[in-house]
Amino acid sequence: MTEPRSTATDDILARRASALADDDGFFDDADRFDGDQLDREERTALRRVSGLSTELEDITEVEYRQLRLERVVLAAVWSEGTAQDAENSMRELAALAETAGSEVLAGVLQRRQRPDPGTYLGSGKAVELRDIVIAEGADTVVCDTELAPSQRRALEDVVKVKVIDRTALILDIFAQHAKSKEGKAQVELAQLQYLLPRLRGWGESMSRQAGGQAAGGQGMGSRGPGETKIELDRRRINSRIAKLRRELSSMKTHRDTRRGARDAHGVPAVVIAGYTNAGKSTLLNRLTHAGVLVDNQLFATLDTTVRRAETPEGRDFTLADTVGFVRALPHQLVEAxxxxxxxxxxxxxxxxxxxxxxxxxxxxxxxxxxVLADVDATDVKEVVVINKADLADPEVVDRLLRHERHSIAVSARTGLGVDALRDLISVELPQPDIEVDVVLPYDRGDLVSRIYEEADILGEDHLAEGTRVRAKVMGDLAAELAPFAAKTA
Structure with a gap:
């Protein structure tokens, strides 16, 4: 006989993933500036059919199992912070599980000073969780933290269904959404780094050895203990990790080359970053008409998208949309x-x-x-863009505007405040500050064009020997213009 779930837990589950469910016509006008939304159609092309599970009753019969989410029960330990913090974390876990394609049936929230080192929840609560799993007909338990391998095994032994943690869940979502070659390699690297310390064998695989020729009776010089299967798997994973790191290093070189070309032309770079599902891709589309995927789900964007944009006065800059962050983002993903x-x-x-x-x-x-501190990005000039201002509580928006010194409220969906954001970007971007006075031959129209694109023009005259231009430019352009400095009388 299980105890009834608390009112707080029922309330959490009743509102689970509310940010995903309550669209409020979010996409009614998306196609006006989002372009072709083929990715969303592809992601929703498959539907789960209930009642077709072939999962074995005894999980220990499966030596290596592929992560598969269907009907899940959530489990979390509340050890610090307020009750509201615990509820928000549980709701986010439910949103993550639904983004991965599962159906959230129930959840348990355990109040204790620290997670149990054995079964995460404690032996008594683990038994209660098992009863809830049986009553709900669940096939997976998702825990709201990264479990130690021993904790996962101990909890599985009690609940008798598959147990995964928050990290494995996020990695699964990333694996579903990765599209580019680099994105897929990054996700695979993170998954292998997560899997390596969690390799698990059952039955004979823990002692099965590949003794080389000795196993076939090949005689002297070939005998030896060989490798157990789990050691062989570990070696193969390490080899694959090394190969992926080499590939990613090569891809980084190509990206650095492209970035270097933009820098050489003095094009300022603006990057959009933030929490997952905060509306970063919608804002990119609103500013540049990029046509990237916009979806009301977590981690819809994994691959960096770079587009060219213009300030109101015509200065070019690049705008990049990056992968979203989340609380306790797995360190494997940050590294990958x-x-x-x-x-x-x-x-x-x-x-x-x-x-x-x-x-x-x-x-x-x-x-x-x-996360920005982890990648040494804390020194970049930052503007906090408070999105979804049309849906937010005005008092919350005012509080954020007062607390964050460089901030602005917008709605990327409706366009509210976007023009003011463009003006703010223009003000905050590096400004040309080196004054030059040059005479450019008429066959150097390329330099004249660059001055018009990147500099503030102070004056222009057409002389017999060429075009005389006085302007304020950036340092790299000033170096190129130095040989053409006008001679003073």
Missing amino acids: FRSTLEEVADADLLLHVVDGSHPDPEGQISAVRA
Whole structure:
């Protein structure tokens, strides 16, 4: 006989993933500026059919199991913070599980000083969780933290269904959404790094050995213990990790080359970063008509998208959309996506997008800044963009505007405040500050064009020997113009 779930837990589950469910016509006008939404159609092309599970009753019969989410029960330990923090974390876990394609049936929230080192919840609560799993007909338990391998095994032994943790869940979502070659390699690297210390064998695989020729009776010089199967798997995983790192290093070189070409032409770089589902891709589409995927789900964007944009006065700059962050983002993902996140560290301006309608926007800001610190991007000039201002509580928006010194409230969906954001970007971007007076031959129209694109023109005259231009330019362009300096009388 199980105890009835608390009112708080029922309330959490009744509102689970509310940010995903309550669209409020979010996409009614998306196609006006989002372009072709083929990715969303592809992601929703498959539907889960209930009642077809072939999962074995005894999980220990399966030596290596592929992560498969269907009907899940959530489990979390509340050891610090307020009850509201615990509820927000549980709701986010439910949203993650639904994004991965599962159906959330129930949840348990255990109040204790620290997670149990054995079964995470404690032996008594683990038995109660088993009863809930049986009553709900669940086939998976998702825990709201990263479990130690021993904790996962001990909890599985009690509940008799598959147990995964928050890290495995996020990795599964990333694996579903990765599209580019680099994105897929980054996700695979993170998955292998997560799997390596968690390799598990059952039955004979723990002692099965490949003794080489000795196993076939090949005689002297070939005898030996060989490798157990789990050791062989570990070696193969390490080899694959090394190969993926070499591939990603090569891809980083190509991206650095492209970034270097933009820098050589003096094009300022603006990067959009922020919590997952804060509206970063919608803002990119609103500013540049990029046509990237916009979907009301977590981690819809994994691959960095770079587009060219213009300030109101016509200055070019690049605008990049990056992968979203989340509370307790797995360190394997931060490491695997480090080369991509370096786009933020090298930017001239960071647009830190925050969901103003979220129950805990300050928590989102803290989580994002923690990840930015991991990739050494804390010195980049930052503007906090409070998005979804049309849905947010005005008092919350005012509180954020007062607390964050460089901030602005917008609605990427409706366009509210976007023009003011463009003006703010123009002000915050590096300004040309080196005054030059040059005479450019008429066959150097390329330099004249660059001056018009990148500089502030102070004056222009057409002389017999060429075009005389006085302007304020950036340092790299000033160096190229130095040989053409006008001679003073």
